Amino acid sequence: MSGATRLLDLPEVRAGMTLAEDILDTDGAILLARGTPIDDAALLSLQYWNIGKVTVADAEDAAAGSSAETQQIEARLDLLFRRCRSHAASEALLQSVRSYRQEDAP
Amino acid sequence: MNAALAQEIVKRIRSLPALPVAVGELLNTLEQEDINVRILADKVALDQALAAKTLHLANSSFYGMQHRVSTIQQAIAILGTANVRTLVTAAAVLDHFPQSGHAHFNFPAFWRHSIGTGLSAQALARQLHVNPESAFLAGLLHDIGRLVLIKHVDQRYAEVSAHQAEFDCYPIEAEQAVLGFDHAEAGAALAEHWQFPLRMQTAIRHHHTPDAPGAGALATLVHVADCIAHALDLSGAERDLVPPLSGQAWEAVNLDQAALTAVFRETETQFDEACKVLLSSRTP
Numbered sequence: 236m237s238g239a240t241r242l243l244d245l246p247e248v249r250a251g252m253t254l255a256e257d258i259l260d261t262d263g264a265i266l267l268a269r270g271t272p273i274d275d276a277a278l279l280s281l282q283y284w285n286i287g288k289v290t291v292a293d294a295e296d297a298a299a300g301s302s303a304e305t306q307q308i309e310a311r312l313d314l315l316f317r318r319c320r321s322h323a324a325s326e327a328l329l330q331s332v333r334s335y336r337q338e339d340a341p
Numbered sequence: 342m343n344a345a346l347a348q349e350i351v352k353r354i355r356s357l358p359a360l361p362v363a364v365g366e367l368l369n370t371l372e373q374e375d376i377n378v379r380i381l382a383d384k385v386a387l388d389q390a391l392a393a394k395t396l397h398l399a400n401s402s403f404y405g406m407q408h409r410v411s412t413i414q415q416a417i418a419i420l421g422t423a424n425v426r427t428l429v430t431a432a433a434v435l436d437h438f439p440q441s442g443h444a445h446f447n448f449p450a451f452w453r454h455s456i457g458t459g460l461s462a463q464a465l466a467r468q469l470h471v472n473p474e475s476a477f478l479a480g481l482l483h484d485i486g487r488l489v490l491i492k493h494v495d496q497r498y499a500e501v502s503a504h505q506a507e508f509d510c511y512p513i514e515a516e517q518a519v520l521g522f523d524h525a526e527a528g529a530a531l532a533e534h535w536q537f538p539l540r541m542q543t544a545i546r547h548h549h550t551p552d553a554p555g556a557g558a559l560a561t562l563v564h565v566a567d568c569i570a571h572a573l574d575l576s577g578a579e580r581d582l583v584p585p586l587s588g589q590a591w592e593a594v595n596l597d598q599a600a601l602t603a604v605f606r607e608t609e610t611q612f613d614e615a616c617k618v619l620l621s622s623r624t625p
Contacts, residue, residue, distance in 0.1 A: 315574060315583050318511065324591035325568070325583065331598060332572045335605045 239293035245281055248289050250274050256290040308336045343521025346494070350522060353493050354530045357437075363388035364433045365536055367426050371475045372538070381422055382413045385429065394432050395425060401618065427477050431459075431619060434535075438488040440620075445502040446491050450578040455481050456615050457575030457608065462566035464607040468600050471558070479544040479559055480566045482537075486528025486545070487512070494520060511582055513549055525549055551590045561590045573605060575612060 240255035250273055258267040258281070266284060267277060273291070281289065312333060319325040366384050370376050385391050392413055399416035400409055410416050417425050441448045462480030466473040491498050497520065505515035516523040529546035537545075540559045547556035551564040564587060570576075571583040596604070 311574060312572075315572060315581055318509070318582050319585040322585045322588070324586040324588040327591065328568060328572055328583070328586050331601045332569075332605065334598060335602050338602070 240290050241293055242288055242290050244288055245286060248273060248278065248281070248291060250278060252291040254289065255292045258284070258286060258289070260284070305337065308333070312336075346520060347522040347526070350490070350493050350527060351530050354489060354527065355534050357531070357534060360437075360535045361388045361391060361433060363391050364430050367391075367430045368478075368538060368541075371426060371478065372472060374472075376422055376426075378414060378417050378422060381425060382417055385417070385425065386413050390436075391429060391433060395420070395429050398424075398428055398432070398618065423474055427474050427481075428618065431478060431481050434482060434485075435619070438485075438492070443491055443495075443498065445499045446487075447578055450576040450581075451484065451487065452620060453616060454570055454576035454578075454581075455484055456619055457570035457573065457612060458483055458563070458566050460611050460615055461569045461573070461604065461608040462563055464604040465562055465566055465569075465594065465596075467607075468596055468604060469562070469594065471562070475538070475540065475559065476562055476566070479541045479563050480570075482528070482532075482541070483545055483548045483563050483567060484524060484528065485531060486524035486526065489527040489531050490516065490520070490522075490524055509580070511584060513584075549584065551587050558593075561587075561593050564590050565594050569604065569608065573608060575608075 252273045254267055254269055254271045254273060254277075257265050257269045260266055267280070271277065273281075312329060316325060316329050320329070363384055366387075367381075370381070370384070385395050395413055395416045396410060399419045410419060420428065439448070440452070459477045459481030462476040463473045466476035490501075494501075501512070501515045501519045504510070504519050505512055508515070510518075513523045513525065525546055525548060529542055532542040532545045540557060543555065543557050544559040544563045547553050547560035548563045548567055550556060551561045568584055568586045571581055574581065
């Protein structure tokens with residue numbers, strides 16, 4: 236999430252993007268924190284607050300982050316299962332833990 | 342030589358001090374679903390060390406009580422009867438073993454894996470509608486033989502560790518190669534000496550061999566839980582290894598992905614708390 240960001244006019248902001256900067260009110264209080272995934276409700280709030288421009292995380296960057304995480308999970312599972320892959324049940328357990336981990340990955 | 346060593350180890354296990362009578366009684370109530378708080382309190386109160394441990398657990402910061410709990414009945418009400426039986430007996434058993442202090446053995450990883458296996462066995466038991474408390478304890482204590490070996494072969498355990506590192510093999514293979522005796526046999530001998538319920542003795546003996554005749558359902562459950570705890574990487578050991586999973590055991594457990602996900606999640610969710618409670622309950 237530390238990578239590239241883009242400054243967009245509010246009409247260009249879409250659900251599914253991620254906030255790269257805190258959205259503050261005029262007193263400096265945080266309305267929406269950096270890292271918040273933007274959904275339809277957040278879009279409505281941004282309109283309601285008359286926010287003109289929003290900094291979002293670069294989508295490609297976010298995708299690269301999650302694939303790095305997937306690779307890390309994969310490498311660790313390979314190491315843990317290095318001696319038992321030839322057993323069919325062990326392979327089934329590996330698949331099961333892999334789907335569980337991927338479900339949890341961002 | 343190896344047969345002689347094996348005999349010597351079993352002889353030493355049999356000369357270990359017995360478990361407190363009250364712990365044995367608690368172990369024997371594990372299969373009773375609806376035990377009365379008063380009966381349980383009476384059993385705990387029989388043994389001063391056990392009573393102290395129960396109060397200590399109930400007063401631990403984890404349960405966050407405003408006022409100090411001073412009676413066993415209150416303590417049991419806070420912990421719940423199920424937790425008293427599992428946590429208190431577990432803590433009493435664990436007190437017999439060192440927590441650290443062997444150059445060639447990773448104690449923190451050992452305890453983390455043991456607790457992970459207990460939780461995973463308990464979660465599996467819930468899915469399979471069998472007694473979760475017996476499953477937790479059998480899972481927690483499945484590798485107890487490893488502590489017996491360390492205590493009694495001491496210097497030679499360095500050779501076991503070296504063998505394991507050199508061949509990147511399973512601990513049980515290294516034990517058999519170097520000592521001609523392994524932690525499953527040592528654990529079973531101890532479980533027998535301490536008169537654990539028979540199902541638990543068998544589960545400890547057969548957690549690597551659940552397909553052996555007479556191994557029983559609890560051995561199957563602990564075997565699968567052991568593999569799951571390794572697969573979830575709970576020990577924290579850098580070069581940990583998932584043991585080969587028996588196809589027969591996997592089929593016997595027969596859970597779909599949704600049920601397995603529930604088991605994985607329950608195990609991971611409870612893990613940090615369980616480590617805190619169990620490892621802090623040890624008598625300093």
